[in-house]
Amino acid sequence: MKLTLPRFDKARVVVAGDVMLDRYWHGPTRRISPEAPVPVVRVTGSEDRPGGAGNVSLNITSLGAPVWLLGATGDDEAADSLTNSLESAGVFCDFIRHEQAPTITKLRVISQHQQLMRLDFEESFSESFQEQIPEHLEKLLDNADALVLSDYGKGTLSDLQSLVKLARSRNIPVLADPKGADFEKYRGATVITPNLSEFETIVGPCPDEKTLVEKGQKLRRDLELDALLITRSENGMTLLREDETELHFPAQAREVFDVTGAGDTVIAVLAAAIASGMPMPEATALANIAAGIVVGKLGTATVSLPELRRAVSSVHGVERGAMTREQLETVIEEAKSHGERIVFTNGCFDILHAGHVGYLEEARKLGDRLIVAINSDESVTRLKGEGRPINSVERRMAVLAGLESVDWVVPFHEDTPETLLEMFKPDILVKGGDYTIDQVVGAPIVHEHGGEVAVLEFLDNCSTTAIVRKIRKENVTA
Structure with a gap:
């Protein structure tokens, strides 16, 4: 399969989902607290990064594709930090702010390159608040070439079916990175991208390729999906489609440092490629190469367009003709x-x-x-x-x-x-x-x-x- 990078700048992607703030406090630890047997961290620095659907959006915009992000936040400083970070990176933000609930925030305390503690700040958004999502999404879809549903089970996408139907009624491809034990809510999507663990939670153990393909095709048919993409860590990816032979893509990573955010990168590159008009097999091959890049980095990371170009060139060479x-x-x-x-x-x-x-x-x-x-x-x-x-x-x-x-x-x-x-x-x-x-x-x-x-x-x-x-x-x- 010969790959040529598409015109990502012509691909308009809308991301809807759970927006989070990943906050990091860094500092040295030199003593144990006299109050309790816990280390004392003297905080010398902090860092805020967009997480969840925000990280997916950053991955898309890093390819040069225009992206609109729809999500729910609190009306607080964390929401301001998220907005500033994302908009400065080129993401168009449509945040529905809630005065009664905080922006979902994960605060990590880091010392000597080790995470000592994580504090989560989150509360459920009200049902009336969640009902505003379809109304906002309908406006954003007017100029969209693809929709990504970035579901982390935090409640922003409480009515996924209405969002899927809204996009598909306009012939807009819908991609979802599924979470939880109920995949029925993704029925009718163009493609979902579970990892092997998430997939086996739904269909049961898959001890061999034959079983994986058979169970995967049954799940794809049951959910009326155009395609099912199973990400399999060191075993690469498997793409299943109707009336097509399964495609297996070997892992591209030479050295794995951190798999955090790899799923975000896969669905981001896949969405941008499909939005640009790239066929599903080629788009998957591109996403597989991007995943190989991002797992070689520490922490949640993005893949830039020059990085992807170099990787494609090293795998496939520059096309001639x-x-x-x-x-x-x-x-x-x-x-x-x-x-x-x-x-x-x-x-x-x-x-x-x-x-x-x-x-x-x-x-x-x-x-x-x-x-x-x-x-x-x-x-x-x-x-x-x-x-x-x-x-x-x-x-x-x-x-x-x-x-x-x-x-x-x-x-x-x-x-x-x-x-x-x-x-x-x-x-x-x-x-x-x-x-x-x-x-x-x-x-x-x-x-x-x-x-x-x-x-x-x-x-x-x-x-x-x-x-x-x-x-x-x-x-x-x-």
Whole structure:
């Protein structure tokens, strides 16, 4: 399975669920209290982090995807801290504040890298307060591409079925990370992502793969789910879908330091990928790679887009061949992150000849990656006249993509490649022929972005137009 990162910035995700504040007090411990046999911690520092649905939202926004978070909090300082942290990270917060209940807060006392105590501050929100969630969600779904239900069993999502039906009635995918012993409340969701322990709590022990798949498919059918994704720690993940063979994804982590928050990362990446239009298997593979990154970090953590790019590249390599503009923009960014120099050239390349091949080989030597932008059929006709091109754009792209010197081929319908140059910002723009540099179309754009422009001669003095004329002349003579 070849992976290309999607355009996360085009994926709009709504997260609804239990919002929590993870608060940490740090300090040294040098004595035992005279009042009781407990250590005395002199607090020298504190740290607040969004937890629960907040951490899921941070994972999504760290990929560059816009995210809206709906949750319930108290009307207190903890809610202010959560709002400030999340909004500064780019999360749009819609918090329903309750004056009679505190924001769910988990206070951890840490000394010498060890947790000595955890204090939980939480009370149940009133039923009338919980009834406001669907009303708020309905407004947020107007511009959503996916909905994540981040359920930690704290009561914010007391009526999950209404939320699932609300989103599915609008053809919006619904993803849920389930909690508790009742999965019936997730009926009709697009996909749920239980870990193995949560899954076995519902279906019973699964001593082997066959049992896991059989019980998983039965659960998926019973709950009317499109898919079931079981996360299995060191055994990776298993994706089950209707009328499809099960897919097993091996764990990607080389070294595990902390599994805290790994489930948040999985559902966050899965949701952002699906919201961007990525198929379920590819989205799962991406989430699996992200999980391998996050378990190598201490504490609840997020995965950044550059980290994910590097990991995908190390697993799959940077893809080559014919691409859309959006796909190419992603792989160019990945190549640049590794310090690779991008070379760009363009043309009709109607009938590929020795001059073209030699020219492209010389162009490739100027950098690490070569992009060939190729005129669409309509563009060639405008430039060359009726009867051209001889070969369709799909055939021309296929031939160019087969050359060893060419990394990526992309079509363009405009008469000039200036739009692509603005988008890709290549390090070197190359043109073949007897141009001077100031005559090369797009040269000012490349110079403005700090790039270079080079002019190469076509080898063997070949010409597609001359070849076409010769063929037509010989056909007339015959």
